[in-house]
Amino acid sequence: MAPTDICRKDSFFLPEGMIYLDGNSLGPLPKAVSKRVANTIEEQWGKSLIGGWNSCGWMDQPSTLGDRVGRLIGAPEGSTVMGDTLSIKVYQAVASALDMRPQRKVILSDTGNFPTDLYMAKGLIDSLDQDHELRVVEPDAIAEAIDETVAIVMLTHVDYRTGRMHDMGAITKAAHAAGAVMIWDLAHSAGAVPVDLAGCACEFAVGCTYKYLNGGPGAPAFIYARPDIAPTLRPALAGWLGHDAPFAFDLDYRPAPGIDRMRVGTPPVLQMASLEAAMDVWDGVNMDNLRAASIELSETFIAEVERRCPHLTLESPREPSLRGSQVSFSFQHGYAAMQAVIARGVIGDFRAPNIMRFGFTPLYIDKQDVLKAVAIIEDVMSNRLWDDPKYQKKGRVT
Amino acid sequence: MAPTDICRKDSFFLPEGMIYLDGNSLGPLPKAVSKRVANTIEEQWGKSLIGGWNSCGWMDQPSTLGDRVGRLIGAPEGSTVMGDTLSIKVYQAVASALDMRPQRKVILSDTGNFPTDLYMAKGLIDSLDQDHELRVVEPDAIAEAIDETVAIVMLTHVDYRTGRMHDMGAITKAAHAAGAVMIWDLAHSAGAVPVDLAGCACEFAVGCTYKYLNGGPGAPAFIYARPDIAPTLRPALAGWLGHDAPFAFDLDYRPAPGIDRMRVGTPPVLQMASLEAAMDVWDGVNMDNLRAASIELSETFIAEVERRCPHLTLESPREPSLRGSQVSFSFQHGYAAMQAVIARGVIGDFRAPNIMRFGFTPLYIDKQDVLKAVAIIEDVMSNRLWDDPKYQKKGRVT
Numbered sequence: 175m176a177p178t179d180i181c182r183k184d185s186f187f188l189p190e191g192m193i194y195l196d197g198n199s200l201g202p203l204p205k206a207v208s209k210r211v212a213n214t215i216e217e218q219w220g221k222s223l224i225g226g227w228n229s230c231g232w233m234d235q236p237s238t239l240g241d242r243v244g245r246l247i248g249a250p251e252g253s254t255v256m257g258d259t260l261s262i263k264v265y266q267a268v269a270s271a272l273d274m275r276p277q278r279k280v281i282l283s284d285t286g287n288f289p290t291d292l293y294m295a296k297g298l299i300d301s302l303d304q305d306h307e308l309r310v311v312e313p314d315a316i317a318e319a320i321d322e323t324v325a326i327v328m329l330t331h332v333d334y335r336t337g338r339m340h341d342m343g344a345i346t347k348a349a350h351a352a353g354a355v356m357i358w359d360l361a362h363s364a365g366a367v368p369v370d371l372a373g374c375a376c377e378f379a380v381g382c383t384y385k386y387l388n389g390g391p392g393a394p395a396f397i398y399a400r401p402d403i404a405p406t407l408r409p410a411l412a413g414w415l416g417h418d419a420p421f422a423f424d425l426d427y428r429p430a431p432g433i434d435r436m437r438v439g440t441p442p443v444l445q446m447a448s449l450e451a452a453m454d455v456w457d458g459v460n461m462d463n464l465r466a467a468s469i470e471l472s473e474t475f476i477a478e479v480e481r482r483c484p485h486l487t488l489e490s491p492r493e494p495s496l497r498g499s500q501v502s503f504s505f506q507h508g509y510a511a512m513q514a515v516i517a518r519g520v521i522g523d524f525r526a527p528n529i530m531r532f533g534f535t536p537l538y539i540d541k542q543d544v545l546k547a548v549a550i551i552e553d554v555m556s557n558r559l560w561d562d563p564k565y566q567k568k569g570r571v572t
Numbered sequence: 573m574a575p576t577d578i579c580r581k582d583s584f585f586l587p588e589g590m591i592y593l594d595g596n597s598l599g600p601l602p603k604a605v606s607k608r609v610a611n612t613i614e615e616q617w618g619k620s621l622i623g624g625w626n627s628c629g630w631m632d633q634p635s636t637l638g639d640r641v642g643r644l645i646g647a648p649e650g651s652t653v654m655g656d657t658l659s660i661k662v663y664q665a666v667a668s669a670l671d672m673r674p675q676r677k678v679i680l681s682d683t684g685n686f687p688t689d690l691y692m693a694k695g696l697i698d699s700l701d702q703d704h705e706l707r708v709v710e711p712d713a714i715a716e717a718i719d720e721t722v723a724i725v726m727l728t729h730v731d732y733r734t735g736r737m738h739d740m741g742a743i744t745k746a747a748h749a750a751g752a753v754m755i756w757d758l759a760h761s762a763g764a765v766p767v768d769l770a771g772c773a774c775e776f777a778v779g780c781t782y783k784y785l786n787g788g789p790g791a792p793a794f795i796y797a798r799p800d801i802a803p804t805l806r807p808a809l810a811g812w813l814g815h816d817a818p819f820a821f822d823l824d825y826r827p828a829p830g831i832d833r834m835r836v837g838t839p840p841v842l843q844m845a846s847l848e849a850a851m852d853v854w855d856g857v858n859m860d861n862l863r864a865a866s867i868e869l870s871e872t873f874i875a876e877v878e879r880r881c882p883h884l885t886l887e888s889p890r891e892p893s894l895r896g897s898q899v900s901f902s903f904q905h906g907y908a909a910m911q912a913v914i915a916r917g918v919i920g921d922f923r924a925p926n927i928m929r930f931g932f933t934p935l936y937i938d939k940q941d942v943l944k945a946v947a948i949i950e951d952v953m954s955n956r957l958w959d960d961p962k963y964q965k966k967g968r969v970t
Contacts, residue, residue, distance in 0.1 A: 414688035444843050
């Protein structure tokens with residue numbers, strides 16, 4: 175299956191002259207978003223006002239959009255719900271998972287996890303007592319670190335810096351064999367690689383929708399809980415919209431039957447509308463085809479960069495099946511080099527200390543884009559454009 | 573000061589023929605929102621993509637908007653930050669407050685609190701141990717229930733059903749005299765009544781921005797912490813954007829110096845843009861003038877309803893200084909009567925078991941609106957329009 179079969183460039187607004195290899199950080203604007211959000215503002219909020227919660231379906235968006243995201247990650251209907259931010263969803267998953275293993279005190283994670291996942295878990299256990307431990311090992315030491323003291327194995331599937339991808343099935347199996355609960359963060363997986371949540375049988379998955387799913391800056395996060403456990407979970411964040419009957423205004427909390435108990439407060443209706451338009455682009459996308467296209471793009475990129483830019487060292491796994499949909503190279507002057515590349519219209523990003531990171535998103539990036547990007551990177555590298563003082567680091571780096 | 577002096581009807585989209593007395597639930601659409609959000613989508617997200625986080629000021633919005641909301645509630649600059657939902661902000665305040673009083677085990681609240689505040693506090697203490705207690709008393713029993721076992725007094729300033737308003741200064745003083753930490757929920761206060769957070773010296777305040785502030789459905793919440801304690805708070809929700817250096821991607825959490833540590837995850841940029849346009853309407857609004865106008869409107873409403881609708885019983889305090897900016901009447905067939913009123917273009921809402929609730933928002937409601945609304949309510953009541961089967965309750969009520 176050629177990448178062009180999956181390509182839907184016409185569905186996106188892509189600035190003239192820009193090759194956007196940062197969709198792993200913030201996806202570009204789907205063309206349908208603007209009108210959808212305007213309609214939500216002018217026709218729904220403007221004309222229905224408070225009535226919009228029922229008549230415009232605002233209250234159901236977290237569930238209906240959850241199912242649409244769920245389709246891309248192998249989650250059955252009714253097992254995924256949208257809301258809040260990824261940090262909050264991590265907290266909910268960890269809190270519920272700890273509650274499932276009250277006798278165990280270790281949360282196991284790795285140094286490849288995105289920092290906020292570690293911060294949120296640590297913040298939670300610091301609230302609890304002095305008995306819990308967040309144990310952080312190197313990514314390749316995870317398998318052997320899983321033992322019967324571990325309550326939770328919490329990992330990000332695809333490493334945000336290197337693109338290294340964990341074997342979701344094998345690690346989940348090992349976690350379960352040791353009696354641990356498995357939480358996967360799919361921030362760099364949802365819409366990037368095929369994910370089979372039902373097949374892997376992990377208890378929880380969380381992720382965001384502003385990267386590969388193109389939901390927009392600050393788009394809501396998602397949380398999945400395995401359908402058999404969802405009705406038994408004790409929500410730590412017991413918000414009214416996770417109540418079985420929010421509009422009864424009972425003084426006591428009674429969780430909704432299933433995954434809806436992971437809802438917390440009022441959903442961000444405008445962000446949901448944006449995400450809804452973004453999800454329309456995913457209708458009919460086959461994730462296996464997308465993955466094949468992504469691999470073809472990243473293999474081309476790696477081969478061409480290695481051939482033409484000897485200063486750059488591949489930091490991502492060479493074997494495509496061990497990578498997500500991004501490729502990272504290290505370079506001593508990586509920060510300045512990336513600024514020079516960006517100044518020439520190829521948008522990637524930099525992660526300390528020396529990582530130049532490029533995301534491949536077959537919905538709107540094709541092989542011609544990759545070849546043009548490599549030509550620009552080669553120009554920057556061969557001509558030492560990173561030496562220009564204007565590209566040197568100053569202040570905050572995002 | 574006459575209500576007309578504060579009236580800014582021209583700044584809002586108000587559907588023809590509708591008198592909207594539900595701005596205490598969801599404010600109407602400020603006219604500037606649509607263009608502002610479209611600009612954020614098309615010009616900022618569309619053209620700057622990932623660069624928008626810095627070049628378009630997205631990352632600073634939670635603080636700059638926090639200060640603008642802060643002005644209306646007597647919070648000094650740099651003490652208020654936006655994000656998440658009110659439920660989450662309640663959780664953060666309660667968790668930090670408990671941490672300030674480790675020897676005390678009681679959270680004191682009242683039955684007039686909005687349920688999610690109680691749920692969130694209960695969810696938190698249920699995670700901790702079996703020692704903590706959420707003690708809920710009647711609103712007028714709060715003062716005498718404050719004793720030296722109380723860690724936190726947590727109250728909603730204005731009761732969502734009756735509009736009854738607590739004496740913020742006196743209760744805060746009593747809480748402090750007993751050594752307790754004070755948390756105020758300003759959901760029905762911000763933009764409704766003058767609030768002097770600095771003067772009352774409470775430790776925390778939280779609130780939402782989709783009611784009187786007109787930020788739109790799902791607009792972000794706010795949290796205030798008293799400036800002297802903000803640098804000492806331990807955030808339970810230790811998200812990366814509350815980190816001192818989020819983009820250093822350290823494995824260990826180190827909180828930002830002040831209130832920024834109450835930020836959690838990626839801010840909802842589209843909702844922030846909407847709120848920003850909504851806050852422009854508040855520029856130059858004097859809260860004392862607004863309060864005078866609000867009292868004039870609600871006094872007129874009460875007097876006229878009592879004179880013309882003998883079936884309705886006032887449930888709000890009669891004394892204006894003890895009320896927020898809403899008025900509630902009880903009526904046995906209140907649900908059906910409210911549906912009949914709404915069908916005639918006067919939008920209020922119903923709260924179980926028998927409350928008909930009306931909000932007064934002088935930015936876009938004037939005395940003529942109030943008189944017209946009363947005439948419609950009188951018509952419904954005098955002609956027993958609530959008897960019509962089509963207005964009887966079925967299914968979910970929001």
